[in-house]
Amino acid sequence: MTLFTSSIFSSFFRLLYPRACVVCGDVLVDGEPFLCSACLSGLPLNEGVDEEADEALANDLGVGYLYWLFRYDRASDFHKLVYAIKYRSNRELGVWAGKMLGERMQDDRGIDCVIPVPLHPEREKERGFNQAFMIGMGIASVLGVRVESGVLSRVVNTPSQTGLERGQRADNVAEAFELRDTVCVEGCHVLLVDDVVTSGATIRACMIELSKIKGVRVSVACLGKSGSI
Ligand SMILES: [Zn+2]
Known part of the structure; x- marks a missing residue:
């Protein structure tokens, strides 16, 4: 042709x-x-006005910095951006949105690699891909760093967090993760990537494991930050 x-x-x-x-x-x-x-x-982008609140949240989560692209509200149509990645298999949109976030991370504070929050293998098989991986690929391509998806594994297939109260979310996901191959990130500043941070329960659960790695520092990046945190 x-x-x-x-x-x-x-x-x-x-x-x-x-x-x-x-x-x-x-x-x-x-x-x-x-x-x-x-x-x-x-798009209600992060314009840096939440800096103090973000710093407090990062401290609370036990991470260095929190990067986010836009304010996430399920009552607003903009939540469909995340929905389209997750449930309409729009992988390219995930990478594109990740690149947009990466471009806004001018001060990336020396991040060495990206770790996408893993899905349970059964969930990933159903969906065909992990949305956090696609977002992480976009960020990593802009920052020029590697993606390490073999460090953390999701061993409990937790039900969806949607509709759960804060305490229930924490219980739901608390022991969902385990470490796998960690040598590649020892002494590194890693960027843990998820689609949306709502209560922070998933990040806390990942941190229980990641903080066991020798010399590791963790920062977090997500597309949507819920207005309630
Ligand atoms: Zn439109």
Whole structure:
């Protein structure tokens, strides 16, 4: 197929199956990646105004720094950005959003590698991929660091955290993780990546394990930070 016919074909395909904004559903025009321009400019990005609260939360979680892309609220349509990655298998959107976060981490404080929060193997098999891995790939590509997905393993297939109260979330996930191959991150500053940080229960559970690694420092990055934390 020549370039010309291939471009006609893709234009025809887009006419039949137009790409839609993952937030509002409007048809995207050429040059708009996954969100339309209106939604992209309305995304409640982290503008640094929560710095003190973020510092307190990072202390509370026992991590160095907390990086996040946008304020996550299930009542707002912007939560669909995360939903589209997780439940509509939009892997490319995960990488794209991860890159966007990576580009906003100007001061990355010497991060050596990215560790995506793992899914239980059965959950990953059902979904076909781990959304935190795709987001982590995007961040790592911008920071020029490696992704280490063999360090942490999820050994308990916990039910979804959605709809659980804070205390229940902590109990639900408390002993869900175990360490695997840790030599590659000894003495490193690792970036633990998840899609959304809501109560912090998942991060705390990961930290129980990661803090056992010799000389390791941990910071956290997530796409969405819930307004209630
Ligand atoms: Zn839109």
